[in-house]
């Protein structure tokens with residue numbers, strides 16, 4: 001497992017535990033969709049860390065990318081729109097022994113679910129959150145999302161987007177995330193490095209991924225990003241310097257940085273919450289002795 005946990009719930013006694021693999025369900029994504037690179041990177045990261053499938057839960061919201069939990073052999077929870085992060089929080093608090101990865105798209109995470117996301121980051125919940133950011137609503141066939149760039153003409157913005165896009169990296173830095181990275185699904189190995197770091201990180205690991213929608217976004221394509229992205233680790237960036245991280249997060253144009261923007265070690269929510277200090281909730285008595293005792297207390 002990626003980290004030690006206080007007496008986690010053990011679901012299996014097998015000595016040879018299966019490591020993550022592709023599930024029997026084949027992705028229904030359009031051929032060439034960026035999300036194929038993301039599921040491959042998550043699989044690669046979990047294999048590197050040798051985390052047994054039984055100890056991994058991947059949860060999601062709604063959208064093309066939120067189908068991801070179906071395609072790997074871990075436990076999964078396909079939730080409702082914008083709720084992958086609170087689902088992950090609940091799962092993690094229930095059992096600290098699990099590796100929890102929340103996934104979803106830019107509409108799911110930065111539109112419908114943005115309130116949950118901000119508060120999970122400022123709590124420094126031990127969670128990995130991977131967004132497949134294609135700057136469009138793909139599942140609903142091409143409307144502007146919170147990260148669609150200014151002027152982009154979509155089905156919902158025929159005269160071009162007039163709202164400033166959210167910058168996910170800057171949002172994460174401002175919200176107190178302790179591991180902030182950006183990857184590109186066109187570079188799976190580099191993305192797997194970032195996801196591996198997020199899983200290993202003791203705190204909220206945020207990885208925003210340029211994951212092109214090849215069907216409905218004809219501007220932010222694989223070629224668009226291949227021509228622009230450069231790696232922070234090759235440019236002398238110091239990921240412990242939050243001011244430098246801020247400056248890099250504002251770069252957008254001919255050069256767009258990917259890599260680890262910022263990392264810092266701080267106590268997690270689990271470290272500080274006194275109820276969780278007694279161990280994973282799954283190992284704690286629920287305190288309900290029977291229907292009669294509840295009735296005695298409240299009636």
Ligand code: SF4
Nearest residue numbers: 030033064138213214
């Ligand atoms: Fe991927 Fe776009 Fe197709 Fe959805 S519509 S599966 S995001 S390419």
